[in-house]
Amino acid sequence: MKDNITNIFGTKQTQSLLELHQYQPGEDVCSEFAISSQQDEMPFKISGFVSSSDHGCGRSSTDRQFVLVNKRPCDLAKVIRVINEVYHSYNKQQYPFVVLDISTDREAVDVNVTPDKRQIFLQSEKLLLATVKASLVKLFEPRSSMYQYNRPSLASHTPITKSSDTVSAGLSRVHVTPNSEGQMHSTQQQRLASSLTRLKRNFSSAFASQSSTGSPRAVDGKQRCLDTFISRRPSSNETSTDHGPCDDGDHGPCDDGDHGPCNQGDKLDEYNTLHSEERIHSLEDKDAVILVEYMDHGPLSTDQGEIMCEQVSIESEQVNNLDCDVNIQSSPTQCHFQNDRRSNNSRTIQLDHADVSMTQPDSSLYVILSQHSLGKTASQSISESSGIGEMSQMSDSDPNLEMVICGKESTDLEYASGRGISVEDCPKTCDGAQDGCCEGQDGGMTEVSSRSSCSAVPSRSIQRSAGKDMGETQSIIQIVDEAEEVSRKQVLVPFSMKRLKERLKYATHRHVMDSLDSAATPTRCFRAKIAPEENSNAEEELGKRISKDMFAKMEILGQFNLGFIIIRLHHDLFIIDQHATDEKYNYEMLKQHTTIQSQTLIRPQRLELTAVNEGILMDNVDIFNRNGFEFVIDENAAPTQRVSLQSIPVSRNWIFGKEDIEELIFMLTDAPGVMCRPSRICQMFASRSCRKSVMIGTSLNAAEMKKIVCHMGQMEQPWNCPHGRPTMRHLINLKMLPD
Amino acid sequence: MASPGSIQAIDRGSVHRICSGQVVLTLSTAVKELVENSLDAGATNIEIRLKEYGRELVEVIDNGSGVEESNIEGLTLKHHTSKLRDFTDLSGVETFGFRGEALSSLCALRFVRFSQYVYIFNRLNANVFLMIVICEIMICPLSK
Numbered sequence: 001m002k003d004n005i006t007n008i009f010g011t012k013q014t015q016s017l018l019e020l021h022q023y024q025p026g027e028d029v030c031s032e033f034a035i036s037s038q039q040d041e042m043p044f045k046i047s048g049f050v051s052s053s054d055h056g057c058g059r060s061s062t063d064r065q066f067v068l069v070n071k072r073p074c075d076l077a078k079v080i081r082v083i084n085e086v087y088h089s090y091n092k093q094q095y096p097f098v099v100l101d102i103s104t105d106r107e108a109v110d111v112n113v114t115p116d117k118r119q120i121f122l123q124s125e126k127l128l129l130a131t132v133k134a135s136l137v138k139l140f141e142p143r144s145s146m147y148q149y150n151r152p153s154l155a156s157h158t159p160i161t162k163s164s165d166t167v168s169a170g171l172s173r174v175h176v177t178p179n180s181e182g183q184m185h186s187t188q189q190q191r192l193a194s195s196l197t198r199l200k201r202n203f204s205s206a207f208a209s210q211s212s213t214g215s216p217r218a219v220d221g222k223q224r225c226l227d228t229f230i231s232r233r234p235s236s237n238e239t240s241t242d243h244g245p246c247d248d249g250d251h252g253p254c255d256d257g258d259h260g261p262c263n264q265g266d267k268l269d270e271y272n273t274l275h276s277e278e279r280i281h282s283l284e285d286k287d288a289v290i291l292v293e294y295m296d297h298g299p300l301s302t303d304q305g306e307i308m309c310e311q312v313s314i315e316s317e318q319v320n321n322l323d324c325d326v327n328i329q330s331s332p333t334q335c336h337f338q339n340d341r342r343s344n345n346s347r348t349i350q351l352d353h354a355d356v357s358m359t360q361p362d363s364s365l366y367v368i369l370s371q372h373s374l375g376k377t378a379s380q381s382i383s384e385s386s387g388i389g390e391m392s393q394m395s396d397s398d399p400n401l402e403m404v405i406c407g408k409e410s411t412d413l414e415y416a417s418g419r420g421i422s423v424e425d426c427p428k429t430c431d432g433a434q435d436g437c438c439e440g441q442d443g444g445m446t447e448v449s450s451r452s453s454c455s456a457v458p459s460r461s462i463q464r465s466a467g468k469d470m471g472e473t474q475s476i477i478q479i480v481d482e483a484e485e486v487s488r489k490q491v492l493v494p495f496s497m498k499r500l501k502e503r504l505k506y507a508t509h510r511h512v513m514d515s516l517d518s519a520a521t522p523t524r525c526f527r528a529k530i531a532p533e534e535n536s537n538a539e540e541e542l543g544k545r546i547s548k549d550m551f552a553k554m555e556i557l558g559q560f561n562l563g564f565i566i567i568r569l570h571h572d573l574f575i576i577d578q579h580a581t582d583e584k585y586n587y588e589m590l591k592q593h594t595t596i597q598s599q600t601l602i603r604p605q606r607l608e609l610t611a612v613n614e615g616i617l618m619d620n621v622d623i624f625n626r627n628g629f630e631f632v633i634d635e636n637a638a639p640t641q642r643v644s645l646q647s648i649p650v651s652r653n654w655i656f657g658k659e660d661i662e663e664l665i666f667m668l669t670d671a672p673g674v675m676c677r678p679s680r681i682c683q684m685f686a687s688r689s690c691r692k693s694v695m696i697g698t699s700l701n702a703a704e705m706k707k708i709v710c711h712m713g714q715m716e717q718p719w720n721c722p723h724g725r726p727t728m729r730h731l732i733n734l735k736m737l738p739d
Numbered sequence: 740m741a742s743p744g745s746i747q748a749i750d751r752g753s754v755h756r757i758c759s760g761q762v763v764l765t766l767s768t769a770v771k772e773l774v775e776n777s778l779d780a781g782a783t784n785i786e787i788r789l790k791e792y793g794r795e796l797v798e799v800i801d802n803g804s805g806v807e808e809s810n811i812e813g814l815t816l817k818h819h820t821s822k823l824r825d826f827t828d829l830s831g832v833e834t835f836g837f838r839g840e841a842l843s844s845l846c847a848l849r850f851v852r853f854s855q856y857v858y859i860f861n862r863l864n865a866n867v868f869l870m871i872v873i874c875e876i877m878i879c880p881l882s883k
Contacts (some may be wrong), residue, residue, distance in 0.1 A: 071833060106831050115762045116771075117835070 005049060005099060009064070011669045013097060017049040018139055020100070025127075025134035032731065033130045043124050044104035046131060051096040053087065053140040058094025065098040069109055074120040082129050086136040160522040521657070530729045538729055539719040551713035556705045563696035565705045566731070573731040578708055579696045580721035585711040586689035587722045591677065596628035596649040604632045604644040607658065611639040613665045618643065620668050623675055629661060654684045686722035755817065759844035766793045769845060775835035776842070777801035779822065806853075814853065817843040 006014045016577065022045060026301065030036065051058045062084065067076045074411060087096040107124035528538035546569070554567040554574070565576040617624065618633060628649025634642050649656045660678035667676045677685075694700065694708065712718045712728070720726050749757070763769050777785045780803025790796035799821060806814060813819040820839030823832060845851050 070833075106833075111832065112829055115840070116764060118767050702882075 016052050018052050020048045020050050023135045025130035025136045029130045029134050033126045035126045044102055046102050048100035050098050055091035058091050058096050062095045068101045069120050075118045082133050090140045161178045170541045373507045548713040559700055571734040575731050576728045578694050580725040581708055581727040582693035583689050586693050588715050590685040598647040599650040600627040600647040604646045616665050616668050756847045759847035762840045762844040772841035773799040777803050779834040780804045815842045815846045
């Protein structure tokens, strides 16, 4: 099947395809299609290919979607719809290329339906739809998290989006979600912000649902929710059910109302946006129970995940906690004590609260900056907590309360930064990740709780909470609400550039230290062996661990065997193939900078192109020109005779001709307007770059080696040479050696 | 003799043309039917030629098994097919076509010319005769 696809649509199409394997639909999918999840044997087999869900791999319309039943092409509208739905939850803008072959018993198919034989009736259609959905989700799911590694800069954004989308896709009810999220995007223009928000929302709603039920199942829900975040399983039903109603809430008014006070600092702005957005969400979650639950959870933030986890395990204690937490909110001083007590008995973070609260404004700022400068996933959690800091500042006019909350924030922050980084560095420590999540979560909640009063909802929330026999809580919430209504005033944040710089320095230093520490931990980053079959693994690891700016920092240790350069980064030794690396660099430079000379023909050569191809050529004539082709175009001539070739690219002994034009046209059919080069030109570059590169056997001095290594940082794809030879491999982690 | 409101049978020719309109809805359906015929005949090489986007001419040439002379007569008759014998065969049908409608419908709507060539090549120095049956179906508007 794959060969046929290649023959018809070209190799480019094939490259972006993933093979679809059949998976048994899970319980949630089954219930969505209203079928029993107990299926001993599938009455059909599905196989096929579908576009990868990565951005840009799909198509702009549904023009290439083919369903075959027993090799008979047909229009199965429902199947196509399910496929598009699932695909949209991973790639919002595009439609997939699909070839889906369903083979089933001939008895189960009715082909004699319409005169044109395109309609087909199938037995157990619902099961088929469920299976298609489950299989697609299985296919795309891991990819959405793989994304994280491929594009480190987007890492904090993408996976979260994906997971939330998945969750929403998991239930048909939640259909509104992706749309309104999209809206958010455009209105708030803060991608990161919104993704953070979504993260929070995911979590907060999950927590909300969990605690609102208050039964053992709830605990389960929470656990699952955390799991979901980590493994990105779309299983958290509860999460999304509570999601659903959120989106039709009145977010217009809240938006306006809350934005005002936020816009005070310049850098704070975006985080304000973030948090006002978060607020919107919380308001949207008009389910007042959720609000109440936010409040209940909110003040826990000092103790972070720890307490959360305790709650998970011990439910009754949770109730207790909730009670005192609410108390905390009502009276700041008390809160202080509570917090102290908490941190003492639960965790190691024992920052002096008073101290912290004094430095607080600075610290929150510094976190923002460090977030900018580090731009790492880890700092996401930091930023969350920092955001909370600001929010609480802004929202609380009562200086006392503010301080305390700030204090909490900065503890949070210390904790979060430590934790966060460790999460980043060793993704395997789920523990840490969970804690980190909880924190972020808590943070969000604190903030939400302080927020909740801004809405007109509280009265409702009280009503709901009454049902939960928390009469005490009720009245307290009322108080908090009043306090916050006063709190819309602006609060000036003391700001000193000097301190900020110091902080920033400290943060960077700390980050470096942390990364060193983590490198020192026995969990090795590089595991792939140097073997041809492990090439892709090795490349993935390198791509994940080594960013381009790191090449400049690498220490050259020396040349090995006149062919390889040994370099060191922290505790890791790498070996670099001097020839392959230089070749790749030369190749990329040639590709970018060479303009190919062209040779004018004595007589323009008529091109026998189809009308469509001719149109493509005329639309993209500048791309051809850049590749050295020039044409005479006669607009008035009959179609297929408008273009004739005037000059062809010539480069030493390489001559290009019609085949290359056809190849270019073919590439442009798929991606019009994108600069591309015919494969033979690429080949020419490859062979030319090979000649001019440093050869194996040439001895290099330190400067030359340094140059080669630095060049690696400038390449688009540094991991192998144009002929496929690997450029760099990890040798050993020095820490692994016995002392 | 019949009053304007009475119920009468439509003459056979009209019935045929009315029903054919249901089978071959569009030009692409026409091409699809012919290509499916070719595939059902085991063709590995199918050439489709359109003139004026098919308005003047649709031509499908294939190297399938061809049509035996005895079958020519039934080729374009309504509900004549080699793919189905009775209704019970319907559930096990593996070919794309099975109703024996396409060609007759095409004939009702358009002028169809069917031609078949058999080429026999004697490959150089080999005692192998390669037989290629080429079926060619051309469809033009009735007016031409």
